[in-house]
Amino acid sequence: MSEAMRKPETNGAPPVISVRGIDMVFLKKAPGVLDGLARRAGLPRPEPVGVHALDGVDLDVMKGEVVGLVGESGCGKSTLGRVIAGILDPTAGTFRFHGREMSEMSPQERYRAKVAVQMIFQDPFASLNPRKRVIDIIGEAPVVHGIVPKAEISDYVDEIMLKCGIDPAFKQRFPHQFSGGQRQRIGIARALAVKPQFLVCDESVAALDVSIQAQVINLFMDLRRDFDLTYLFISHDLGVVEHIADRVVIMYLGRVVETAPTAELYANPRHPYTQALLANMPRISTEKQAFGQIKGEIPSPLNPPSGCHFHPRCPFAFDRCVAERPRLITKAPGIAAACHLLEEAAR
């Protein structure tokens, strides 16, 4: 891919997707009638217990850009993907599509904005309806959304299947007749069929074998060129993200801890968590790797540590980290990290 292809053209246009201050709290138990009555009467009730899956997350994705979203289990990366894909409604925060807030849009515009953002899932076995034929899996949505007339759907599905590398002769088959890699291609074809501008790929290559994974990653890169797509690529695999993304966002327990252009982030990680992730990333080399520089486990998001969420595992933590939440500090355009050390160093 040429250098020009990789550079997203901004030209001052607003980002395709822009979210600000997104909070997502999953309550353990939904508030009941009693809670409602008590609140109205001004009586104290116990605070509802909830998981703070996203805690004030900001994210911009420019047109044509591939943003890699990286983090370990429970960091909220999938939740953020689902919020952006419109599957979950956030507890708080604003969501702008091409610079316009969702709530300002007319119902028709909002509907179109939602169709323009599609999602590709991790498990190619669970994400396809086992009782539907491929032609219906791919062809149903474009007919429902009025993108393609019903009479032309068969040819349209052929075209999309070819683009995704599946033989259109198989369109009368059921999902169980395909291998994992082919099923993932069907999932991609289904998402592309409604002509989206933006794809959220949630661990979309994690379940595939290495050689099949390479085929699907290549497909993602071809489709980006052919359909002028923008991706939010969610993954725990730092190698895959390094390969495909233009910019990387690292999350830890519901917060963004660092964001930077890919080459910069991998060459010069600023947050201690990013440094630990990169040091522990298995890579093909001829030398033995020293693993395990980071101690401890990921804390439960039900009861996150105070201050900086990473401080119990951080080798550089000092008293301020326990008390105060670090802000995301912009070190250079497009490069930001949330760590008190950066502020102390700047002083």
Added chain:
Amino acid sequence: MSDVRGGAAQPTLVVEGLKTHFFTEAGVVKSVDGVDLSVSRGEILGLVGESGSGKSVTGFSILGLIDQPGRIVGGSVKLNGEELTTASPKRLRSLRGDRIAMIFQDPMMTLNPVLKIETQMIETLQAHIKIGHAEARARARDALGRVGIPSPEERLDSYPHQFSGGMRQRVAIAIALLHGPDLIIADEPTTALDVTIQAQILSEVQTLCRETGTALIWITHDLAIISGLADRVAVMYAGRIVETGAIAEVVSNPRHPYTYGLIGSVPSRNKRGQRLTQIPGMTPSFLSLPQGCAFAPRCPNADAKCLEMPELSPCPSAAHRARCFHPMPEGAEA
């Protein structure tokens, strides 16, 4: 059987010509079809392959854990010189958990959800040696401490569901280590874990093997893990080993086109933004394996000669061997 180390000491495990076939209604599935392996004291052997390459069945065959309709139909498995394929079930039972241990991908598979960790560990100890409860508990506690579980004394009284995924896998490793086995077979033990937790476990396993002299076979699909962990590697494809050698040698100079393609398909820094080398097609079904070399239909170098099965031959030396008539040129960067 050539051993890379070429050491005078006898290897802990020697597998020769192992064949495990499954006799299904659809036909004979030759999951393992003539596998040779050896692993010595303190050595880590990586067994790499994609789904359906027969790598896990190889592991199960070594332990004699093949159920109907499968059967070991040929070859030999020797642990410290003792033949296991013809050993009695009673003898195998006394070896498993004592001299050979296995760690599985999902620790919930090895742990009983309704028993305390203490019960499960003491049971393992008492199955093989005569030992009192108090002494067994002390040994169990030490084993937990060795794999990095904080406050092992209290954790003995916990149930598996009270542990996180990484901690459960540590418990499974502690149980495998209880009797100081000569050989551990680990089947994708870190695949389900997060990067930082995986790294902790890899580092502990490395240290433990070095300290105790346990031989380890690490089965995985991830060449990157193996390249950082193992001493030697064996790459499997469709039930056979297609390339084997010292890890640095195989990674820097892959000779079999499959290994070459596999290394090329791993996304990494130097290939950023470029197309990944892709191996066309997919792994063949065991029920309809192509004639001769099973990789030939996906291979860029294949020709008429590949309709015969190549031998695992020195390429270039006896320490680095590949099963191919047309190996990649030496020094071909993947």
